[in-house]
Amino acid sequence: MKRIVILLSGRGSNMQAVVERCAAEGWPARVVGVVSNKADAAGLAWAAERGIATAVVDHKAFQTREAFDAELARVIDLWGPDLLVLAGFMRILGAGFVRHYEGRMLNVHPSLLPAFTGLHTHRRAIEAGCKLAGVTVHFVTPELDHGPIVAQAVVPVLPGDDEESLSARVLEREHLLYPRAVRWFVEGRLQLADGIVTQLDGESQVLWPASVLS
Ligand code: GAR
Numbered sequence: 161m162k163r164i165v166i167l168l169s170g171r172g173s174n175m176q177a178v179v180e181r182c183a184a185e186g187w188p189a190r191v192v193g194v195v196s197n198k199a200d201a202a203g204l205a206w207a208a209e210r211g212i213a214t215a216v217v218d219h220k221a222f223q224t225r226e227a228f229d230a231e232l233a234r235v236i237d238l239w240g241p242d243l244l245v246l247a248g249f250m251r252i253l254g255a256g257f258v259r260h261y262e263g264r265m266l267n268v269h270p271s272l273l274p275a276f277t278g279l280h281t282h283r284r285a286i287e288a289g290c291k292l293a294g295v296t297v298h299f300v301t302p303e304l305d306h307g308p309i310v311a312q313a314v315v316p317v318l319p320g321d322d323e324e325s326l327s328a329r330v331l332e333r334e335h336l337l338y339p340r341a342v343r344w345f346v347e348g349r350l351q352l353a354d355g356i357v358t359q360l361d362g363e364s365q366v367l368w369p370a371s372v373l374s
Contacts, residue, residue, distance in 0.1 A: 162189040162346040165241040167232075167249040168196050172203015173331065174247035174268055174338050179210070181339035189346035193239040195232065197251050213239070219251055229257040243345055246300065247338070255302040263352060265300040266345065268338045270330050272296060272312055277305035282326040285317060293317050293326055295334045297341040299352065308357045310350060313337040313367035337367055 164182070166175045172194075179191050194207040195215045208214045215235050222228035228251075236244065244265040258265070271281040273296040285293045294314040301307035313333035317326060344350045344359055351358045359365050 162187075162242040163192045163240055164189055164243050164245055164342070164346070165193045165195065165236050165239050166191060166207075166245045166247050167236075168194065168201055168203040168247045169198050169250040170201050170203065170248050172201065172206055172247065174334055175203050175245075176206060177335040178245060178247065178339050178342050179207070179212070181343065185343065187343050187346050189243075189342075192241065193236070195235055197228075197232075197249070203247070225252070225254050226256065229254045233257055233260055243342070244300075245338075245342055252304055253300070258300055258302045261300070263299065266310065266338075266341060267298055267300050267305070267307070268334055269296050269298065269305050270327065270334065271305075272314065273298060273305060273309060280323075282330065283323045286321055286323065286326060290317050293330060295330050295337055297338055299357070308352055308355050309365075310341045310344070310357045311337055311359075311365045311367070315369050333367060 168175050175194060182189055182191060191212055193213045193215065194204060195217060196204050197217055197219045199216045199218060204214045217232045217235055219228045242264060244261050246267040271285065272294040276284050292314050294312055296312050297310045298307040299310065315329045315333055349360045351360055
């Protein structure tokens with residue numbers, strides 16, 4: 161049984177998708193803890209209501225990033241995780257922290273990486289005139305929003321889209337893609353070699369929009 165710890169800073173809809181798919185599909189895994197840097201994160205309350213252990217490590221209580229990272233790792237390691245799932249965790253993690261969890265930390269980012277790292281991905285995609293947008297699940301490396309790509313989902317950018325409409329379209333895909341990628345990890349179906357991730361059963365690592373497939 162693989163032990164999953166989820167890190168979040170807000171709403172937690174991706175966490176919910178992972179928790180629910182894990183239970184519904186009977187993965188050989190369990191979400192053993194949810195930790196946030198924000199005490200009022202809605203996702204924490206949702207997890208606590210379902211009996212999942214929660215913790216808060218408030219970044220504002222620490223003088224340095226290293227001190228915050230050290231406390232975060234201490235709290236996380238009490239749960240003995242096999243996998244860390246970043247689900248809207250909006251703090252930059254230091255290289256030491258990332259190395260400690262190398263090969264066992266996944267992130268979801270709302271763009272087709274390596275395009276649009278950082279914030280405001282949807283607005284920037286619209287402003288750049290992109291015709292496609294999407295979401296990426298990747299292993300975390302010290303460079304922000306970089307790292308071996310596990311899976312991507314693609315959506316069209318439609319005429320008249322604004323940040324809100326595009327982010328809603330992408331989020332719907334996030335909720336399908338992220339649980340799928342986490343399940344691959346906990347079932348041992350991912351291989352990472354030379355920075356390239358392969359799904360060992362040959363299952364598609366890309367979710368295309370229905371309009372492309374039909
Ligand atoms: C999601 O869209 C996720 O991709 C994004 O934050 C949102 C969190 O929503 N993550 C990042 O931008 C990380 N760089 P959620 O709390 O409802 O899952």
